[in-house]
Amino acid sequence: MRGLIAYLVGLLFALGLGLSGMTQPHIVRGFLNIFGEWDWRLLGVMIGAIGVHVITYPLIMKKKSPLLDAKFYVPSNRIVDKRLIMGSIIFGLGWGWAGICPGPGIVALASYEMQFVYFILSMLLGMKLFQVVDKKTRG
Amino acid sequence: MEVIIGGVIIGLAASIMLVFNGRVTGISGIVGEGLRLKSSDNNWRYLFLAGLVSGGFILRFTHPSAFTLISSASTFDYILGGLFVGFGTLLGSGCTSGHGVCGISRLSPRSIISTVLFITSGVLSVLLFKFVRGEL
Numbered sequence: 001m002r003g004l005i006a007y008l009v010g011l012l013f014a015l016g017l018g019l020s021g022m023t024q025p026h027i028v029r030g031f032l033n034i035f036g037e038w039d040w041r042l043l044g045v046m047i048g049a050i051g052v053h054v055i056t057y058p059l060i061m062k063k064k065s066p067l068l069d070a071k072f073y074v075p076s077n078r079i080v081d082k083r084l085i086m087g088s089i090i091f092g093l094g095w096g097w098a099g100i101c102p103g104p105g106i107v108a109l110a111s112y113e114m115q116f117v118y119f120i121l122s123m124l125l126g127m128k129l130f131q132v133v134d135k136k137t138r139g
Numbered sequence: 140m141e142v143i144i145g146g147v148i149i150g151l152a153a154s155i156m157l158v159f160n161g162r163v164t165g166i167s168g169i170v171g172e173g174l175r176l177k178s179s180d181n182n183w184r185y186l187f188l189a190g191l192v193s194g195g196f197i198l199r200f201t202h203p204s205a206f207t208l209i210s211s212a213s214t215f216d217y218i219l220g221g222l223f224v225g226f227g228t229l230l231g232s233g234c235t236s237g238h239g240v241c242g243i244s245r246l247s248p249r250s251i252i253s254t255v256l257f258i259t260s261g262v263l264s265v266l267l268f269k270f271v272r273g274e275l
Contacts, residue, residue: 002159002160002183003182003183003186004186005155005156005159005160005183006156006160006162006183006184006186006187006190007186007187007189007190007193008155008190009152009153009155009156009164009187009190010186010187010188010189010190010191010192010193010194011190011191011193011194011197012148012151012152012155012190012194013148013149013152013153013164013190013191013194013236014190014191014192014193014194014195014197014198015145015148015194015197015198016145016146016147016148016149016151016152017145017149017194018145018194018195018198018202018205019141019142019144019145019148019202019205020141020142020144020145020146020149021142021145021205022145022235023195023198023205023206024205024206024207024208024209025208025209025210025212026207026208026209026210026275029210029265029268029275030275032258032261032262032264032265033262033265033269033275034262035262035266036269036275041142042142044142044143044145044146045142045143045145045146045149046146046239046240047143047146048142048143048144048145048146048147048148048149048150049146049147049149049150049153049240049244050146050150050240050243050244051146051147051150052146052147052149052150052151052154053150053153053154053240053241053244054243054244054246056150056151056154056157056158057154057157057244057245060154060157060158063158065161066157066158066159066160066161067158067159068159068160068161069160069161071161072157072161073161073162073163074157074161074163074245075163075232075242075247075249077249078247078248078249079249080248080249080252083230083231083232084231084232084249084252084253085231085252085256086227086230086231087226087227087228087229087230087231087232087253088227088231088238088252088253088254088256088257088260089227089231089256089257089260090223090226090227090230090231090260091167091223091224091227091228091231091234091257091260092227092256092257092258092259092260092261092263092264093223093227093260093261093263093264094219094220094221094222094223094224094225094227094264095220095223095224095234095235095257095261095264096220096260096261096262096263096264096265096268097212097216097219097220097223097264097265097267097268098212098216098217098219098220098221098224099210099212099220100217100220100224101166101224101234101235101236102166102167102170102224102228102234102235102236103166103191103234103235103236105221105224106166106170106188106191106192106195107191107192107194107195107198108195108206109192109195110192110193110194110195110196110198110199110206111195111199111206113206113208114214115208115212115214115217116217118214118217118218118221119217119218119220119221119224120221121221122217122218122219122220122221122222122225123170123221123222123224123225124170124174124225125221125222125225126221126222126223126224126225126226126227126229127167127170127171127174127225127226127228127229128174128225129222129225129226130171130225130226130229130230131171131174131175131229134229134230
């Protein structure tokens with residue numbers, strides 16, 4: 001049942017990403033191009049998504065547990081550390097350069113455009129690289 | 140208008156995930172954990188990713204314009220961008236969905252700072268891209 005929910009959420013999430021323009025690198029780049037011809041459209045996605053979730057989040061968290069599991073798996077870490085800062089900067093550099101982030105990249109695999117395939121394969125490689133380096137440095 | 144509706148759908152999807160499964164809809168985290176292959180609790184992660192691709196196929200037929208590729212980026216640019224996105228999202232524990240949508244909605248200071256940083260470095264990256272390639 002949890003799997004079915006996850007599948008349906010993925011499907012819904014993909015439709016939202018597609019409608020909002022996140023699966024089109026030129027719209028993402030246009031949004032980040034604030035020193036040029038700024039395309040403000042993606043501001044609408046953030047307002048829509050956060051606008052809904054900022055209201056539903058406290059309502060959901062009033063419950064003792066989610067409907068299909070014993071507890072909520074919500075991060076409780078509130079410390080801003082070097083890893084968060086460096087990671088966010090590196091992510092943003094890649095996001096601006098390719099014009100695509102993880103979710104839309106996966107959704108766009110359905111388009112059969114090879115650029116998205118290359119993007120996702122190298123993203124997986126980047127993740128694996130991180131996991132190997134992280135394991136070594138942490139012992 | 141479609142953009143805001145898209146955003147509302149994303150917010151609703153994240154809410155459904157939280158109320159039923161108690162999970163954050165953070166895509167880089169889901170992919171990263173799925174890559175470890177060890178966790179016995181990975182089924183929902185693979186099914187979520189399958190849902191993303193299925194949604195992509197629906198879009199392919201109902202909204203083919205959702206995959207318009209207008210960009211002077213080359214294959215090399217997508218590969219370079221992908222490497223940075225993969226490494227950066229795991230180091231920084233999140234991406235646009237986990238930090239940008241879910242984290243900001245919980246008013247998490249980590250997510251607010253992360254989002255400000257990745258948008259800022261995204262702006263710089265686009266500026267650099269225009270400088271190197273001459274156009275967007």
